Amino acid sequence: MILNKPYVISAIEKTTRDVTTFTFKAQDATSIDFSPGMFAMLTHVDAATGQKISRAFSIANCPPSGELQFFISMIGGQLTSKLAAAKVGDIYLVSAPYGQFKLDPNFSEKLLFLAGGTGLAPFFSMLKYIIATGKKPDIELIYSVKYPYDIIEQKELEAMVEQLGGRLTVTVTRPADGDGWTGNKGRVDAALIGKCAPDVKERVSYICGPPEFVKALKSALVSLGVSEKEIKAEMWG
Ligand SMILES: Cc1cc2nc3c(=O)[nH]c(=O)nc-3n(C[C@H](O)[C@H](O)[C@H](O)COP(=O)(O)OP(=O)(O)OC[C@H]3O[C@@H](n4cnc5c(N)ncnc54)[C@H](O)[C@@H]3O)c2cc1C
Structure with a gap:
């Protein structure tokens, strides 16, 4: 489990008209484990005021990984408008993994x-x-x-x-x-x-x-x- 760990945006790709794929890399290059299906809390910290905005995003890539990939619907809300202005190299804080929606490790046939x-x-x-x-x-x-x-x-x-x-x-x-x-x-x-x-x-x-x-x-x-x-x-x- 990681709490408010700095992650750097390593890729931003517009996947569809409304969805952008964001890839984040742990700044210290360490990997985390999670069950497929779980989510992360992504936090934007305003550089001037220190104000934080956190939202949950399901992790789209394969565990374990030093990267976290998210498919984000760019709806122009509080966090998604910050992400719309984000650039490769920007830092967000990540807490993960969370959630009960996960693939059973002994998944069914x-x-x-x-x-x-x-x-x-x-x-x-x-x-x-x-x-x-x-x-x-x-x-x-x-x-x-x-x-x-x-x-x-x-x-x-x-x-x-x-x-x-x-x-x-x-x-x-x-x-x-x-x-x-x-x-x-x-x-x-x-x-x-x-x-x-x-x-x-x-x-x-x-x-x-x-x-x-x-x-x-x-x-x-x-x-x-x-x-x-x-x-x-x-x-x-
Ligand atoms: C467990 C979990 C996993 C999630 N995983 C993902 C994910 O993988 N990808 C993802 O994109 N989101 C995901 N979300 C949603 C995400 O956490 C945010 O709620 C979302 O990104 C909006 O945040 P915001 O701060 O930009 O919007 P806010 O400022 O919080 O505004 C949200 C408001 O926008 C309105 N709204 C909702 N959907 C739309 C829409 N499509 N168009 C216009 N208005 C809308 C609603 O009224 C909602 O109250 C997940 C949420 C949870 C709880």
Whole structure:
């Protein structure tokens, strides 16, 4: 566990129209361990006033690591506006790891990952971690985005799922004429889950995304016979 340790921004990449990937490196180059799915508290300290703003972000990279990668929706709020003006080399304070939403180290042979928006981040970490273990569980990942251009790190995501022999279903909730999207349209619901994972009751289900997404998908899983207490979920909005 680290508390308010200085981390330097080592990379800033605009991943989608609204999401930027930030990579932070421990200033003292030490590595931390965490379970895939956990989050870090990132703190901006105002150089002039010393005022601090802290927010939670799910870690998107593979543990253990001297780096922490986050997919951050740039909504122009208190911390995200600081990040919008950030440059490589800037220092933030990091406390980590936190959270109960984590991949079981003895993860099941059959997994169902349900991601909404930047809720993809913990699954990115899980996929990287699973690849590093050399195991090949049966993974069904259903990922909901508003627009086709919202898919985060699409190439890397597709490559990881393919490497694991899993299946990725992306659904676009706000398709528009001329957007070129020919895949699934509409929200994730029981019908889509049932189609992608008819064996849903045999899978360990993880959900991450906005509160309404998590709530709706918990109900959908329960309607498909999954026990609510077996569902692992994390929400933010
Ligand atoms: C466990 C956990 C993990 C998280 N992981 C991530 C992550 O991986 N990536 C990530 O981007 N965020 C993540 N968050 C959310 C993050 O902590 C912040 O809440 C978010 O970045 C906004 O902080 P802010 O200071 O910029 O906004 P604030 O100044 O705190 O303002 C937030 C307000 O903005 C409004 N708002 C929320 N979403 C939007 C939106 N999409 N567009 C416009 N307005 C909006 C809401 O009304 C909210 O009250 C996570 C939160 C938790 C609790």
